[in-house]
Amino acid sequence: MKHSIIKKIESGQLKVGMYIHALGGDWMSHPFVRSRFLISSDDEIRKIIDAGIPDVDIDTGRGLDAKDAPTRDEVKANIEQKIADIATQPPPRPVRLSFSEEVARAKQVKGEAQQLVATVMRDARLGKAIELSNVEPVVQNITDSILRNSGALIGLLRIKDKDDYTFLHSVSVCALMVAFCQSVGMEQKLIRQAGLGGLLHDTGKALIADEILNKPGRFTDEEFNIMKRHPQDGYDILVKIPSIGDIPLDITLHHHERMDGSGYPKKLPAKDISIMAQMASIVDVYDAITSDRCYHKGMPAAEALRKIYEWSDHHFNPMHVHAFIRCVGIYPVGTVVLLESGKVGVVMEPHETNLLAPKVKVFFNSKAYAHITPVIIDLSKPVGSGGGDRIISHESPEKWNIDPMNFLDLK
Numbered sequence: 001m002k003h004s005i006i007k008k009i010e011s012g013q014l015k016v017g018m019y020i021h022a023l024g025g026d027w028m029s030h031p032f033v034r035s036r037f038l039i040s041s042d043d044e045i046r047k048i049i050d051a052g053i054p055d056v057d058i059d060t061g062r063g064l065d066a067k068d069a070p071t072r073d074e075v076k077a078n079i080e081q082k083i084a085d086i087a088t089q090p091p092p093r094p095v096r097l098s099f100s101e102e103v104a105r106a107k108q109v110k111g112e113a114q115q116l117v118a119t120v121m122r123d124a125r126l127g128k129a130i131e132l133s134n135v136e137p138v139v140q141n142i143t144d145s146i147l148r149n150s151g152a153l154i155g156l157l158r159i160k161d162k163d164d165y166t167f168l169h170s171v172s173v174c175a176l177m178v179a180f181c182q183s184v185g186m187e188q189k190l191i192r193q194a195g196l197g198g199l200l201h202d203t204g205k206a207l208i209a210d211e212i213l214n215k216p217g218r219f220t221d222e223e224f225n226i227m228k229r230h231p232q233d234g235y236d237i238l239v240k241i242p243s244i245g246d247i248p249l250d251i252t253l254h255h256h257e258r259m260d261g262s263g264y265p266k267k268l269p270a271k272d273i274s275i276m277a278q279m280a281s282i283v284d285v286y287d288a289i290t291s292d293r294c295y296h297k298g299m300p301a302a303e304a305l306r307k308i309y310e311w312s313d314h315h316f317n318p319m320h321v322h323a324f325i326r327c328v329g330i331y332p333v334g335t336v337v338l339l340e341s342g343k344v345g346v347v348m349e350p351h352e353t354n355l356l357a358p359k360v361k362v363f364f365n366s367k368a369y370a371h372i373t374p375v376i377i378d379l380s381k382p383v384g385s386g387g388g389d390r391i392i393s394h395e396s397p398e399k400w401n402i403d404p405m406n407f408l409d410l411k
Helices: 042-050 072-087 099-126 132-148 150-156 165-183 188-200 203-207 221-227 230-238 246-254 275-290 301-311 318-328
Strands: 006-010 019-023 055-059 336-339 343-349 359-365 370-378 391-395
Touching: 006 072, 072 301, 072 318, 099 132, 099 150, 099 165, 099 188, 099 203, 132 150, 132 165, 132 188, 150 165, 165 188, 165 275, 165 318, 188 246, 188 275, 203 230, 230 246, 246 275, 275 301, 275 318, 301 318, 336 359, 343 370
Parallel strands: none
Antiparallel strands: 006 055, 019 055, 336 343, 336 391, 343 359, 359 370
């Protein structure tokens, strides 16, 4: 077998005899049972293009080459550099309380919100009316926590297991939408409406059978079509609530629409997708791909941002993607990082203005391959003041056999 090189090409460049290593596009938008296979006919190429898959990775060791195409590593390095450039121009991030001061309150907010979403989903499944008066105070509590210190609640919401994903995903989308809207300077009334939309956006999933919702493998075409009903079902449930507002309805109905018209349920073109729905689509995918699910392991936040940046070529508004990266930071709380000194640590708290210089709790020296006494390093400070180091990469927690959340006192 020839030496394998993974290259990225546009779907229109595919030829019979090329070997698909990975299908590009959104994280669950294609109908293929396999993601690695040899292209054996023009019909397969047509199916890939018709499915709205904009690009693919090919393995040149197992099929035909595309000589001028960039390698996957070249694409990755280029995107990571662009993301780093975005992060050097962060928006103002007002922080009223430290991470440690806000954590206790954030835990309470998370618990209340999770319980509320469970109640909303149960009521929706039973056909009972959803009481907006019970939902709005929870959205306000989330908003207040994000305003005091966004890293605490958002970091806390990264802790999910596959059994409570459905409920906590809605809480996460709410919190991230609030933080996102605040970071771009929206007025408080719009922020609360965006948060309400985030909390209720998946209400339609209450009507999906658990065996489909929690299926530990790829959906059949029929199951995927059932899943794709949830935005419309959610809209139909929420529109019956008096004074619900247009923004939550818009987010619920359109958070799976895509800028290239490949989304659902309406396959809207970019010009017909509202700014709020465009923002919600980014937030929804970001939380989904960073969470452990019954059918996949969540990826590190930094890797997820790279994927979303890449998908912004087709599925997301690049301007909003840039703003979202500045909002959450390229090394969000809980990210495992390798420093230039060789130390390995966990990001504890983002810097207010320099997203490349968070506070990091180091616990291991990779050069000596030995554990060290955990200590917090402020990367924004010079040598001799508790700093003097810099991040060179994000790392997989599995590589170091740790649960980063154990370092954050979040459990």
